[in-house]
Amino acid sequence: MALEPISASPAVGDFKLLSEHEEQTPGTFFGGKPVLHLHSPGARLRISQEELQSQPLLNQLSDSGTLSQQGEQVVVESIDVWVTSRSLTLWSASKSVGVQIPYQTITVHAQEGSSVYLHLNLSDANTADEDLVFVQLRIEPTTIEAHEAPAEDSAQSQPNGHGSQSPAQALFKAISDCQELNPDPPEEGDGEFDETAPGATGWITSDNMQDFLDENGEFRMPEGVTVIGAEDEVAETEALGEGAGRTRTAAEADGADGAEDETKWQRTG
The missing domain is CATH 2.30.29.30 (Pleckstrin-homology domain (PH domain)/Phosphotyrosine-binding domain (PTB))
Structure with a gap:
C-alpha cells in the first residue's frame, strides 16, 4: 500500500x-x-x-x-x-x-x-x-x-x-x-473458519439434519462429504472378510443368537 x-x-x-x-x-x-x-x-x-x-x-x-x-x-x-x-x-x-x-x-x-x-x-x-x-x-x-x-x-x-x-x-x-x-484486510482466499455454520464442525445437528436425509427420510451421506477414518475402516473391513462392518438385521441377529445358543448347549451338554 x-x-x-x-x-x-x-x-x-x-x-x-x-x-x-x-x-x-x-x-x-x-x-x-x-x-x-x-x-x-x-x-x-x-x-x-x-x-x-x-x-x-x-x-x-x-x-x-x-x-x-x-x-x-x-x-x-x-x-x-x-x-x-x-x-x-x-x-x-x-x-x-x-x-x-x-x-x-x-x-x-x-x-x-x-x-x-x-x-x-x-x-x-x-x-x-x-x-x-x-x-x-x-x-x-x-x-x-x-x-x-x-x-x-x-x-x-x-x-x-x-x-x-x-x-x-x-x-x-x-x-x-x-x-x-484499521486492521489489515484479510488476504485473498484466507477466510476465517466459521464454527457456527451448519455442519462446519462435522457434527449432525438440527440445523443441518436435512442434508443427511433422503426423500424417504432415511439417513444418507451427502455427496462430496469426507468421513474421517472411512478409508481406514474400509481397509479393516476388507481384511476381516465378508460381512465385517455390515449391520445385521433383527432376523439375522436372532438367527445367529439361536445358533450360538444351540452350539453352546452342544458343547456344554
Missing part, C-alpha cells in the same frame, strides 16, 4: 475531536469526519538519506532550510504530525505539501527515547518477497496540542505531552490506538 500525497494543509476543523467523540454515541459508524487523536506541530523527521531520496513523497517534505545531517541519517525539521482515525499525516509547513501514511503500511512501531520508530511496508499484497519496499523513519515530537471541545476554549500547548506522558509516549499511544481501528 503506497503513501498518499496531500496538497491542502490539515486543520482542526477537518476532524472530530477525540474528547468530543468519546463523550457521544455516534449516529453512524460510516462516513463523517475522522477523529483527531493527536496533533504535534513542529516535529522532527529522521530518515536515512538513501530512503529519503528513494521516496519522492517523503523527499518533498524537506528543503535546504529544514534539512540537516545527523550521522547516517538526515533530519527534516518543522513537520506537523496529525494522528487521525483514518491515517497518519505528515505536513511540511515550509513546503506546503504533505503525505498520508495508511496504518496498514506500518508493520512495526515502537518508542525509542524521545522519538517513535516506524517500519513501513510500501508494497502491495501481490509483490514478491524479493521486491518488497521497506522504509524506516523516526518521528520526534516536541509539542502536543491539546485540542479541546469549543466549550472548553481553544487549543493549549503541552510541551510535556498528555498529562504525565511525554510527547513520544503520547504519539506512540495515539498511533497504537488508531492502528487497532
